[in-house]
Amino acid sequence: MEHAADGHQPVVKEEEVIQHPLGIYFKIWILLFVLSAMSYAVDYYQIQGYMRWFLILLFMVLKAGLIVAVFMHMVWERLAMVYFILLPPILLLTLVAIGSLEADWTFFNRAIYFLQELVQTGPAPPPAH
Numbered sequence: 001m002e003h004a005a006d007g008h009q010p011v012v013k014e015e016e017v018i019q020h021p022l023g024i025y026f027k028i029w030i031l032l033f034v035l036s037a038m039s040y041a042v043d044y045y046q047i048q049g050y051m052r053w054f055l056i057l058l059f060m061v062l063k064a065g066l067i068v069a070v071f072m073h074m075v076w077e078r079l080a081m082v083y084f085i086l087l088p089p090i091l092l093l094t095l096v097a098i099g100s101l102e103a104d105w106t107f108f109n110r111a112i113y114f115l116q117e118l119v120q121t122g123p124a125p126p127p128a129h
Contacts, residue, residue: 020076028070035063 039059042052069075074082 020073024070028066032063032066035059035066039063 036059039056042055042059047055074085
């Protein structure tokens with residue numbers, strides 16, 4: 001907030017007086033409630049396997065995205081600020097995914113190596129009595 005030259009009345013810029021309507025917040029609360037209910041429905045209907053984890057993670061990401069976008073006011077921020085906040089976690093998740101793939105590849109190669117040794121040497125003979 002800047003002050004006028006005479007020092008009496010503050011000059012209010014247009015960006016500082018933006019008021020967001022409460023209806024947006026109520027709609028997001030309802031949507032968060034629906035997404036939470038759908039997340040609980042995954043457990044209620046006993047969905048199992050990869051579908052369970054996919055749905056749980058999907059609802060989690062959707063709820064977190066709504067909270068960050070609306071309640072943390074990211075929707076109304078400058079695009080540079082959004083990139084500044086969102087790009088580092090995305091980069092970190094990408095690096096973790098690459099590390100996970102590399103770990104699986106290393107585990108696979110070690111399994112092949114040790115299985116080749118087992119096949120070449122054959123099973124151990126039974127102990128003599």
